Amino acid sequence: xxxxxxxxxxxxxxxxxxxxxxxxxxxxxxxxxxxxxxxxxxxxxxxxxxxxxxxxxxxxxxxxxxxxxxxxxxxxxxxxxxxxxxxxxxxxxxxxxxxxxxxxxxxxxxxxxxxxxxxxxxxxxxxxxxxxxxxxxxxxxxxxxxxxxxxxxxxxxxxxxxxxxxxxxxxxxxxxxxxxxxxxxxxxxxxxxxxxxxxxxxxxxxxxxxxxxxxxxxxxxxxxxxxxxxxxxxxxxxxxxxxxxxxxxxxxxxxxxxxxxxxxxxxxxxxxxxxxxxxxxxxxxxxx
Amino acid sequence: xxxxxxxxxxxxxxxxxxxxxxxxxxxxxxxxxxxxxxxxxxxxxxxxxxxxxxxxxxxxxxxxxxxxxxxxxxxxxxxxxxxxxxxxxxxxxxxxxxxxxxxxxxxxxxxxxxxxxxxxxxxxxxxxxxxxxxxxxxxxxxxxxxxxxxxxxxxxxxxxxxxxxxxxxxxxxxxxxxxxxxxxxxxxxxxxxxxxxxxxxxxxxxxxxxxxxxxxxxxxxxxxxxxxxxxxxxxxxxxxxxxxxxxxxxxxxxxxxxxxxxxxxxxxxxxxxxxxxxxxxxxxxxxxxxxxxxxxxxxxxxxxxxxxxxxxxxxxxxxxxxxxxxxxxxxxxxxxxxxxxxxxxxxxxxxxxxxxxxxxxxxxxxxxxxxxxxxxxxxxxxxxxxxxxxxxxxxxxxxxxxxxxxxxxxxxxxxxxxxxxxxxxxxxxxxxxxxxxxxxxxxxxxxxxxxxxxxxxxxxxxxxxxxxxxxxxxxxxxxxxxx
Numbered sequence: 001x002x003x004x005x006x007x008x009x010x011x012x013x014x015x016x017x018x019x020x021x022x023x024x025x026x027x028x029x030x031x032x033x034x035x036x037x038x039x040x041x042x043x044x045x046x047x048x049x050x051x052x053x054x055x056x057x058x059x060x061x062x063x064x065x066x067x068x069x070x071x072x073x074x075x076x077x078x079x080x081x082x083x084x085x086x087x088x089x090x091x092x093x094x095x096x097x098x099x100x101x102x103x104x105x106x107x108x109x110x111x112x113x114x115x116x117x118x119x120x121x122x123x124x125x126x127x128x129x130x131x132x133x134x135x136x137x138x139x140x141x142x143x144x145x146x147x148x149x150x151x152x153x154x155x156x157x158x159x160x161x162x163x164x165x166x167x168x169x170x171x172x173x174x175x176x177x178x179x180x181x182x183x184x185x186x187x188x189x190x191x192x193x194x195x196x197x198x199x200x201x202x203x204x205x206x207x208x209x210x211x212x213x214x215x216x217x218x219x220x221x222x223x224x225x226x227x228x229x230x231x232x233x234x235x236x237x238x239x240x241x242x243x244x245x246x247x248x249x250x251x252x253x254x255x256x257x258x259x260x261x262x263x264x265x266x267x268x269x270x271x272x273x274x275x276x277x278x279x280x281x282x283x284x285x286x287x288x
Numbered sequence: 289x290x291x292x293x294x295x296x297x298x299x300x301x302x303x304x305x306x307x308x309x310x311x312x313x314x315x316x317x318x319x320x321x322x323x324x325x326x327x328x329x330x331x332x333x334x335x336x337x338x339x340x341x342x343x344x345x346x347x348x349x350x351x352x353x354x355x356x357x358x359x360x361x362x363x364x365x366x367x368x369x370x371x372x373x374x375x376x377x378x379x380x381x382x383x384x385x386x387x388x389x390x391x392x393x394x395x396x397x398x399x400x401x402x403x404x405x406x407x408x409x410x411x412x413x414x415x416x417x418x419x420x421x422x423x424x425x426x427x428x429x430x431x432x433x434x435x436x437x438x439x440x441x442x443x444x445x446x447x448x449x450x451x452x453x454x455x456x457x458x459x460x461x462x463x464x465x466x467x468x469x470x471x472x473x474x475x476x477x478x479x480x481x482x483x484x485x486x487x488x489x490x491x492x493x494x495x496x497x498x499x500x501x502x503x504x505x506x507x508x509x510x511x512x513x514x515x516x517x518x519x520x521x522x523x524x525x526x527x528x529x530x531x532x533x534x535x536x537x538x539x540x541x542x543x544x545x546x547x548x549x550x551x552x553x554x555x556x557x558x559x560x561x562x563x564x565x566x567x568x569x570x571x572x573x574x575x576x577x578x579x580x581x582x583x584x585x586x587x588x589x590x591x592x593x594x595x596x597x598x599x600x601x602x603x604x605x606x607x608x609x610x611x612x613x614x615x616x617x618x619x620x621x622x623x624x625x626x627x628x629x630x631x632x633x634x635x636x637x638x639x640x641x642x643x644x645x646x647x648x649x650x651x652x653x654x655x656x657x658x659x660x661x662x663x664x665x666x667x668x669x670x671x672x673x674x675x676x677x678x679x680x681x682x683x684x685x686x687x688x689x690x691x692x693x694x695x696x697x698x699x700x701x702x703x704x705x706x707x708x709x710x711x712x713x714x715x716x717x718x719x720x721x722x723x724x725x726x727x728x729x730x731x732x733x734x735x736x737x738x739x740x741x742x743x744x745x746x747x748x749x750x751x752x753x754x755x756x757x758x759x760x761x762x763x764x765x766x767x768x769x770x771x
Contacts, residue, residue, distance in 0.1 A: 135741070135745055135746050136745075137743070143747050143763060244541075244542030248542060250752075251531065278751050
């Protein structure tokens with residue numbers, strides 16, 4: 001009696017709500033922390049980046065225009081789906097990051113809780129960051145935060161799931177849409193996350209997750225005129241200044257890369273939410 | 289409307305403000321570490337754009353002066369300003385606010401002389417709003433813990449600030465007041481063509497006994513600006529000016545980790561619906577584009593008018609514009625003053641010529657033009673298409689481009705069809721339409737049934753290529769705090 005052969009998964013890109021292979025047909029080998037073969041991942045191309053940006057732009061009016069309550073529910077639903085796949089994530093995080101089972105479990109649990117934390121912000125952030133402005137004249141004047149637009153995210157290279165969740169959830173919670181380049185060498189939890197997103201009522205194109213070579217793809221994301229903000233978190237150090245220069249061509253908001261991989265288990269704050277929000281001030285006269 | 293656009297029913301006697309009030313000095317020096325000192329730069333002559341006469345000689349900075357000023361600001365930041373309790377910092381800033389108000393008449397006349405803007409605007413808008421900005425931010429200095437930016441917000445350090453020539457003292461106030469309130473020290477470069485009121489502000493700071501080095505002011509041209517933004521001793525750069533220069537600065541700071549806020553150009557849509565109170569809208573359109581000769585980054589330079597009322601609006605608009613009085617900025621009855629510089633006048637002429645070439649229909653106010661100085665008559669282009677340069681590029685002058693739309697959705701699409709995103713206007717009697725449209729405008733400031741309102745409590749700043757960061761309000765403090 002032989003053991004049953006498991007059905008292996010094909011790891012693909014997540015683009016516009018679909019799971020295509022790279023248009024280039026390229027793949028690259030992904031190994032675990034000890035170098036053992038895990039899977040072939042799709043190696044996204046410049047054109048995949050552009051398609052992803054187009055999908056994110058197309059999805060922006062719907063997602064940013066949805067009610068904050070609705071966005072909160074959809075994002076909470078993501079956490080529910082994450083919980084349902086907990087064991088799969090634990091196995092993938094353990095393999096990708098070389099963590100013992102206990103640490104992998106607590107990492108995945110923190111990632112799920114983090115997603116819940118951000119889901120709850122959708123209908124509160126405007127209260128916290130918005131204002132009515134007591135202007136010196138007969139006007140009603142108020143300021144509300146609004147999403148910046150399409151955000152390019154270079155996900156952390158080390159923390160394949162918790163780090164990814166920590167940088168992606170605030171983008172989506174604020175009403176932005178995202179194009180994410182997953183951790184280059186540890187992309188499998190990101191692909192599984194995209195399967196979660198696809199089954200969580202998140203409209204297609206709101207989050208697009210690409211796997212491939214960060215150094216090859218990042219410049220196309222940084223210089224794309226339809227990207228409004230850029231998170232340099234997982235960018236190669238040697239490339240950062242160039243990426244920032246490229247981002248300046250269209251005055252992108254740039255979240256600088258931290259000096260090293262942050263300690264993602266630390267409690268989050270609203271800085272990342274603020275980073276992708278614009279303040280809009282509206283004036284109207286008061287009178288008869 | 290029975291009167292023809294060329295008829296001017298009003299005759300005014302000249303009512304000039306006395307230029308002696310400006311207390312103009314033959315020469316001005318830069319302000320570093322609490323003293324007025326001679327700069328090592330080549331110096332410049334600042335002129336009155338309404339007469340082209342030289343007003344004063346102003347010493348300018350070179351790279352060694354930039355370095356000296358940044359070091360002075362660093363010393364003041366570390367030894368004095370950041371250690372000082374917020375309650376004490378506040379009192380210095382309150383003093384500055386009060387002294388600006390006390391010298392407001394002098395500052396208004398000086399501003400109009402140096403900039404060319406009508407005295408009624410410098411007197412009623414620029415100077416009082418500048419004082420208000422200091423007064424507002426003074427009160428924040430000891431309340432930063434309540435700004436919602438974390439429990440222990442700290443100053444960034446030394447800020448390098450570059451401001452434009454369109455609102456010289458007001459822009460200085462927008463930059464300096466929040467920086468000082470948050471515990472930063474400042475090296476500020478005023479615009480090459482309008483350095484004078486910033487140097488009077490320096491005198492006020494001296495009289496207010498602001499500790500030396502907390503504020504340093506370095507006049508000069510763009511090369512001084514590039515020296516300043518590239519200086520490694522800064523923690524923060526804040527710039528107001530063109531998108532082109534803003535991009536250069538963002539590139540310069542790439543990879544340095546220094547913080548940056550940018551307030552750049554705009555091409556605001558001013559959207560008029562058929563149910564708008566048309567006479568009120570016409571006043572708003574005029575204010576939106578002719579305030580400060582149109583030298584306003586948030587000017588309503590693209591009029592989007594609903595097709596069914598386009599004829600009526602244009603007719604009334606031309607009649608109203610024809611009554612605007614152009615001329616001596618010091619005359620209290622002047623509506624439109626001088627273009628700030630020969631260079632800017634040339635740019636306006638070039639872009640309006642492109643409007644002719646590309647097929648738009650030009651109408652020019654029949655107002656008489658003075659025979660010297662830099663003046664440009666109020667101009668309206670009809671039949672403008674979105675692809676034309678006058679619909680896409682910032683003209684920064686008294687030139688309005690008129691486009692039409694049929695449906696609200698078309699208005700939104702056309703309004704947002706620009707890489708800029710600074711401001712927008714909406715004119716309609718329907719409240720739900722205002723809120724619907726305000727929500728869809730990709731712009732940092734939306735004026736509904738009004739235009740060009742500014743207040744220190746109201747955050748101001750752009751989306752997209754109009755820059756990032758806000759000035760004013762709680763949001764404006766983020767630009768100067770390390771939370």
